[in-house]
Amino acid sequence: MSRRIDYGNLMHRAMRGLIQQVLENVAAEGLPGNHHFFITFDTMHPDVEIADWLSDRYPGEMTVVMQHWFDGLEVTDEGFSVTLNFGDQPEPLYIPYDAIKTFVDPSVEFGLRFETQDSEDGEVEAAPMIEAAPDPDPDETDEPRDAEIVSLDSFRK
Template identity: 40%
Template structure:
């Protein structure tokens, strides 16, 4: 079997991250449509991620944010997004490169994307420089959050590296949402099998 010098696996991941970029860009323009909301899991130690020292200490590996009711100043670039969220009633400004995202889930339509971030990191170590985002000054606390409602939550990573969705009150994801039946788009589906 010959070596994949084109790195289709990385190209496919980048294309799927483009879906997240497009969705967030639409949310910036028109807000969250209907019951759509997003759980986004990302590597907190990935290059370009900017979170407070308090959050980095609490979530040294993985963190999941919820974009639903209370968020502000969502801004999307070609390489990542910035967002203001509240964690335990403390406003925070996060900068997340798309390359740091490990998972994206929209429970309103049971849509999920998962990424193999380690494969992308390995490819970067082989020569490609990681995408760098411009530093962002911390945003002041908002006077009034943008339309939404319930405070977003962060999710600690378990010992196995998987994230469990929780709200600030400690409740599990809303009843009736069966994430197990979500359609997961795996990179294996794009790879040529021998």
């Protein structure tokens, strides 16, 4: 058995911590400016809590938007709960960080994507992806720019 530094899982935990910190700030102070989030998660994750009609409608994965209206955002070390509006029907959700597949804030062209892949020994490993644009220069005009994508796969042997 060889020892190695598991950078994939270390990065995975760090990225989940970033999501937690962002959501804690939003819970305390609200969404600043034009920030909003698209969060895609695995609806079949054993710790996800959503209404039966939502899991029936979205088997596998679902994307929610936190933007204009959300209520009761509570953030813990394991995940977060929030009430969102689905066609004028408020629904409480609980989403553990481990169920999150993507976390995107399009207002600043920032995104995190969590992928899984089988390793050589048959275990499933997280392969985090980071998509981010540099902070905008206040002197620049608002022109679209491509996000930078960094894949940890290119560093694996």
